Amino acid sequence: MSDLDAVLFDYSGTLFRLEEDESWFAGMTLDSDERRDIDGHVQAELMRRLTAPTGRSVSMPPDALEAWMNRDLAPHLHREAYLHVLRESGLARHHAEALYAHVIDPACWTPYPDTATVLDGLRQRGIKTAVVSNIAFDVRPAFRALGPGGAVDEFVLSFEVGAVKPDAAIFQAALDRLDVPAGRALMVGDSDEADGGARALGCAFALVDPLPTRDRKDGLIAALWEHGIQM
Template structure:
């Protein structure tokens, strides 16, 4: 593979996890037996399923009423697993999901096997590694995502996993990006950050990294989003 770079100094690529490399894609079986208030006892439809999934994966903001304790848990959810669980169970309950089903959906959220890789994830990571460009997964998250990469045989192609609950910093805090750059032993100007949230992932720009936004579309609708994002910055991994 020939890597064509307009940014000759590029030495590393930082990737977000959710909505960038992997996506939590719902299955109808996850919602069996769930009936929300106002649904007249009917099984929830695809639109409601999609909204619940959005509330469980949106990188910023909050979608339900919260008191002081719930707001604290939500704000700090990606720093502590216990707060993460408390925050998302509250969101699901406030969305009308009963305790039993809320716990079941939450377990789906934190299971790496539930996450679907984008179609070009494994190949892009492999080709970057082969080209000598170092990579890091930089994620606001409170559970270990490494098994998801093991499932697509990509663990060896990721140099560093910089997870908020392990390093004590949450995007867009520059500290989490600085940690990734330090571990990769590169300068900010030598790296780009790829993610689906300008608010969170775009925080890397404060350090001097380039940033490129990808759309967190369903996996089937974004077959080559990572390749196109990198090509936009002069890196051809086709």
């Protein structure tokens, strides 16, 4: 029997993953002397740069760095930061804008195979849930697309609450909304640095691997199992 009353989840790399579709890159090349084609390896690297939870992947002048450091607090900064990353990665601006449009479209994000099972299972067990994400666009439509299995009690998104993980304030906001003490909550995420910040408040923490969805069938189920919640 679990002693948890709530589970907090990260979004990207935890419940959903942004996985490239080859059609997104049709007609694109990298700016260089030889106009390099965007093959599978380049696609994978571009997607990594768009979804890595922490760190920088390209050089940044002061204005771009400022946008990058605050990207999850405001949509316009998010756009500026990631367009800079894509331009520095070699994409022409119109191609960068086209690819960025997929990043902020919840319909382009793929749920992990066990996402709906876990969310529905927690609801049936009376365990509250929240999505706690460093993000600058509304992810709620992605969960509505899952139907009843996508039900979540609270969405605590950095651009809406003005705090970014690992700042304790964003986790505290989730706990307050759920009316659950930290010692009765589990945070599940793919970044020990960002999501693991919940431990400072006394939450338990489970780390999942942000593998492609085809390669991680039951990562969420396994994470909950280790903390006494059996699906």
